Amino acid sequence: MAVDFGDQASGFRHNEVIRFINNEVLMNGGGPDFYVAFRSKPWSEVEDRLRVIVADPQVPHSIKRACAWSALALSVRLGARQREQQVSQIRRLQEQLEEREVASWALASELQRLRDEREEVVTQLRFTQAALQQALNEYDVLRGQLLQSAWPLRVEALTQDKVTNFRKVSKNWKYSEEKPMSSYPSLDQKVTYSFHRKFETKIMI
Template identity: 35%
Template structure:
């Protein structure tokens, strides 16, 4: 049989058509193996062979017609096989595309989760920074209060020490002046040599 109706890649869906083509091929002396031998050839090669047969004056018209039918059957078979291969390629590409879409969705999900985590970390860091700045301002204010108090205490102590120092100087000056004034206030006595005698 030249065309196998049970072959899903034969390209024919009507049994009557397949029977007619097979009858034409077999009646006119074309080998039943012609179909299977031509399976791997390209359409260009098949067309050249058909041209060679059609232009050969030694080949009968019935054989030329059978070869034409056979070439038609092979062309349909090749087209059907190409269609199935293309469908498989399209399915493979669609599967790859679906896989890529799934992968992209997973990546997008991961990126979104990372972005959300970064946003939360950023918000947390900003909050902590604000708290730290507030604490720092409080510490600076407390430091300024302590510094002012320290300066006031040091100023008071300095004033007291200055006052105490001046008081001591006055006392010392008074202490030094008192004997001199006392000595100046006592009338001078004349001492004779006899005054030493008891």
């Protein structure tokens, strides 16, 4: 018997097919050796071994037929294994795709959140700029009003200072005019004072 009826990895779904292949192998003088030896090998090795057997003129024709039926069963088994590998690979790719989609949704959500925060910050900045501009405008208006209100006071203060200075100067002029000539030193007094200063200087030397 080449193919086991209970082998789920054989690739066959119907027992009638398995029974027919096993009968052909047995009736041609074959056994499970070829099938068991290559059931885990790639198809290239199976085909290479079958070619050696078929090309050997010393091998009986019935054995060649038995090995050919075993190779046929191995090809079905190999096809089933490849399908399982493909299904497993597709499942793995689908899982990776789902993970990528989840990550993409997370990134998209994070990006949207950052965009919303940016819009909020931009809106707050615009409100702040508008409030600042309004405050500057109000400051300019109040400053202009303050300057207009303070200007008469400054003019009055300057006028009072000028009047006070003028009065002081006028008073000094009046005092000079009223001062008698005797209060100023005479020429003789100036000469005597100069002589005494020179004499004192010589004595000190």
